[in-house]
Amino acid sequence: MQGKKRRIAILAEGFFGDLEAKTASGLIMYKPEEVVAILDSTKARKSVQEIVGFGGDIPIVGNLSDSLKYGPNALLIGITPRGGKLPSEWREVIKEALKNGLDVISGLHDMLNEDSELSMLALLKGAKIYDLRESKKYNKVARGDPALIKAKVILTVGTDCKTGKMITSIEMARQAKKYGWNSHFVATGQSGIIIAGEGVPIDSVKGDFMSGAIEEFLIEKSKSYDLLSVEGQGSIIHPGYSGVSLALIHGCLPDALVLCHYPEREKIKNYEVKIPPLTELVKLHEQNAKPIKPSRVIGISLNTQKLTKTAAKKQIQKTEEETGLPTVDPVRFGCEKLILALQFLKR
Amino acid sequence: MQGKKRRIAILAEGFFGDLEAKTASGLIMYKPEEVVAILDSTKARKSVQEIVGFGGDIPIVGNLSDSLKYGPNALLIGITPRGGKLPSEWREVIKEALKNGLDVISGLHDMLNEDSELSMLALLKGAKIYDLRESKKYNKVARGDPALIKAKVILTVGTDCKTGKMITSIEMARQAKKYGWNSHFVATGQSGIIIAGEGVPIDSVKGDFMSGAIEEFLIEKSKSYDLLSVEGQGSIIHPGYSGVSLALIHGCLPDALVLCHYPEREKIKNYEVKIPPLTELVKLHEQNAKPIKPSRVIGISLNTQKLTKTAAKKQIQKTEEETGLPTVDPVRFGCEKLILALQFLKR
Numbered sequence: 001m002q003g004k005k006r007r008i009a010i011l012a013e014g015f016f017g018d019l020e021a022k023t024a025s026g027l028i029m030y031k032p033e034e035v036v037a038i039l040d041s042t043k044a045r046k047s048v049q050e051i052v053g054f055g056g057d058i059p060i061v062g063n064l065s066d067s068l069k070y071g072p073n074a075l076l077i078g079i080t081p082r083g084g085k086l087p088s089e090w091r092e093v094i095k096e097a098l099k100n101g102l103d104v105i106s107g108l109h110d111m112l113n114e115d116s117e118l119s120m121l122a123l124l125k126g127a128k129i130y131d132l133r134e135s136k137k138y139n140k141v142a143r144g145d146p147a148l149i150k151a152k153v154i155l156t157v158g159t160d161c162k163t164g165k166m167i168t169s170i171e172m173a174r175q176a177k178k179y180g181w182n183s184h185f186v187a188t189g190q191s192g193i194i195i196a197g198e199g200v201p202i203d204s205v206k207g208d209f210m211s212g213a214i215e216e217f218l219i220e221k222s223k224s225y226d227l228l229s230v231e232g233q234g235s236i237i238h239p240g241y242s243g244v245s246l247a248l249i250h251g252c253l254p255d256a257l258v259l260c261h262y263p264e265r266e267k268i269k270n271y272e273v274k275i276p277p278l279t280e281l282v283k284l285h286e287q288n289a290k291p292i293k294p295s296r297v298i299g300i301s302l303n304t305q306k307l308t309k310t311a312a313k314k315q316i317q318k319t320e321e322e323t324g325l326p327t328v329d330p331v332r333f334g335c336e337k338l339i340l341a342l343q344f345l346k347r
Numbered sequence: 348m349q350g351k352k353r354r355i356a357i358l359a360e361g362f363f364g365d366l367e368a369k370t371a372s373g374l375i376m377y378k379p380e381e382v383v384a385i386l387d388s389t390k391a392r393k394s395v396q397e398i399v400g401f402g403g404d405i406p407i408v409g410n411l412s413d414s415l416k417y418g419p420n421a422l423l424i425g426i427t428p429r430g431g432k433l434p435s436e437w438r439e440v441i442k443e444a445l446k447n448g449l450d451v452i453s454g455l456h457d458m459l460n461e462d463s464e465l466s467m468l469a470l471l472k473g474a475k476i477y478d479l480r481e482s483k484k485y486n487k488v489a490r491g492d493p494a495l496i497k498a499k500v501i502l503t504v505g506t507d508c509k510t511g512k513m514i515t516s517i518e519m520a521r522q523a524k525k526y527g528w529n530s531h532f533v534a535t536g537q538s539g540i541i542i543a544g545e546g547v548p549i550d551s552v553k554g555d556f557m558s559g560a561i562e563e564f565l566i567e568k569s570k571s572y573d574l575l576s577v578e579g580q581g582s583i584i585h586p587g588y589s590g591v592s593l594a595l596i597h598g599c600l601p602d603a604l605v606l607c608h609y610p611e612r613e614k615i616k617n618y619e620v621k622i623p624p625l626t627e628l629v630k631l632h633e634q635n636a637k638p639i640k641p642s643r644v645i646g647i648s649l650n651t652q653k654l655t656k657t658a659a660k661k662q663i664q665k666t667e668e669e670t671g672l673p674t675v676d677p678v679r680f681g682c683e684k685l686i687l688a689l690q691f692l693k694r
Contacts (some may be wrong), residue, residue, distance in 0.1 A: 043663070049552050082488060083486065083487060083488050083555075085486065086484075092485060107468070109553070109555065109556075110397050128594070135553070137522045138432065138511045139432065141429060141430050141587040142586045142587040144586025144587065144615075144620060146617070166444070183614045190626075202554060203554040203555040204553050204554065205553065206456070206482070206550070206551050206552065207549060207550040207551065207552055207553075207554065207588070207590060207591040208430075208431070208456065208551070208553075208555060208587065209456075210554050211586060211590060212587060212591070236593065236635070237638040238597075239491025239560075239598075239639050240553070240555065240558050240559060240597075241486040241555060242558070242593050242594060242596075242597045242639075243554060243558060243590040243592075243595075244554040244555060245590075245593075246583065246590045246592075247554065247589060247590025247591075248590075250585075250586050250587075251586075268491075272492070273491060273638060273639050274638070275638075276638055284634055284635070287596075287631055287634065288366060288583070288631070288635070291584035291620060291621070291622075291623055292584060292589075292620055293645065301423045
């Protein structure tokens with residue numbers, strides 16, 4: 001959507017405020033001025049602020065036509081179904097949006113541009129479909145040479161999906177500026193890409209080219225910045241996504257890692273896989289990085305949103321004692337401690 | 348090529364006998380009756396036996412038209428260029444094959460079926476193009492439930508690419524039959540797939556679906572076999588391909604692993620990455636498997652082809668002393684020791 005000011009209506013039917021709608025809440029958190037309405041009939045007539053605690057008076061409406069009075073020029077699919085396929089009930093909303101001349105922005109694995117009905121409709125109405133996960137252009141094997149990336153690289157890794165990797169990476173990029181870094185956030189997932197307006201949809205890239213895709217992007221970005229804060233994906237202990245996570249570690253050639261965790265979660269979401277103690281996961285990440293480029297976990301980021309403020313502070317202290325590493329919740333208390341831990345990278 | 352007897356001419360121009368042409372030598376080793384000629388002008392008029400030490404009097408010819416007198420009905424691209432893109436000098440050979448009504452079998456990342464000139468030519472001449480790495484149909488996230496795979500699973504892993512994972516897996520599947528297993532080889536790369544006639548081209552699958560792709564295949568195959576011997580890919584310490592390797596480990600949910608190594612290789616091929624001692628790599632694999640399903644490395648497979656017989660035996664003994672694990676070269680001395688080490692899996 002280069003050149004035109006985005007006025008986005010976000011489809012989040014049934015899920016607004018949940019982790020499942022993290023694309024929606026991510027955009028509201030970082031680009032609230034671009035969001036004109038949320039579509040979720042189960043929460044219609046409430047405001048965004050009431051549901052997620054930020055976003056002010058952005059309205060929630062019951063359907064697409066109700067959103068039109070707020071003048072959107074695009075519909076963003078704000079929910080990520082498991083597997084990334086288009087649910088049939090969303091098809092009608094997308095068609096309605098296109099019929100009204102709205103662009104459609106999608107982070108699904110299904111490429112909406114390859115759907116003949118939708119692409120034809122877009123053509124007829126002069127609307128555009130943006131597939132954020134389009135990945136055909138990535139066809140290079142990683143070169144694996146740390147000298148090619150001229151900036152320092154910090155990568156978030158997770159004990160699971162949806163543990164706060166994207167937000168931690170964005171907040172670190174912001175905070176680092178105050179400490180004299182010329183820092184930049186690098187998005188690797190659909191939510192990050194819609195916020196940043198660019199990035200590498202790493203989980204949609206063919207296996208052989210994943211590391212090469214992120215490496216090439218970092219080589220290019222490192223010409224303009226001295227610290228790249230890269231959004232991690234999945235977890236190296238995730239039954240479905242571990243390959244993506246390791247490819248990112250080796251493709252980024254990071255100087256430092258930050259481990260992100262959702263404290264109440266004991267098992268990988270949707271699986272019978274126990275999350276090992278953080279100390280073990282710190283070690284496992286460092287052991288995996290080591291053969292290609294040694295990298296230390298320099299801190300822990302917790303998502304304490306479900307805890308009281310007192311409980312959150314206690315959890316952070318407990319984690320620091322357990323791991324011996326600076327621990328933050330970047331949303332509640334900032335991430336200064338992580339940036340201080342990065343100072344060793346400055347020449 | 349269901350239903351018709353394959354009579355294959357293999358394109359291996361400039362590389363026949365090298366590791367780069369492992370698709371060619373793999374097929375000659377396991378399906379020699381299907382190979383009618385090799386195309387490599389640098390070795391024309393020699394026999395296959397002279398170059399690779401097996402394959403008997405299969406002729407090597409200088410170009411496609413010279414191969415026609417041996418009556419091929421298909422041309423197999425027997426070389427794998429880095430990155431899997433079609434080199435322009437092969438294009439003419441492929442066109443010539445199609446013009447002569449030959450099918451074309453390709454393991455390239457570039458889908459020849461999507462090339463309009465080639466696909467049109469195939470249509471006109473009634474020939475077929477088989478893209479072994481076609482991967483669009485894989486769109487499921489792994490379920491991560493070991494109970495769904497009804498067979499025992501053994502996976503080869505490597506210290507690098509081209510260390511003998513495919514051959515070790517094939518030989519284990521064969522040898523296990525003699526020990527009462529109803530075993531089956533599962534291919535995950537283009538060479539394995541052309542030999543087996545089926546498999547999962549794991550390195551061409553989108554990141555999120557890699558583990559799910561192999562898992563689904565194994566669930567299905569485990570209905571007919573009690574031991575699945577799965578070909579591994581790459582290496583978890585490979586700068587370009589580590590993600591594929593870890594996705595296979597977690598998607599296969601293996602009961603046992605076999606580590607494959609090329610003894611003279613000290614660095615990852617094409618990279619400045621040192622290969623750590625085998626004992627460290629054994630540990631790293633087991634640590635990565637453990638959170639999802641514990642799995643032990645039960646043996647080592649060495650590719651000793653460049654050593655004398657005496658030196659090879661010495662190398663095997665040295666490796667056994669170093670690692671404490673049964674060590675074989677499956678091509679030279681068989682892999683019985685690995686199958687004996689698997690007996691603990693029998694109920």
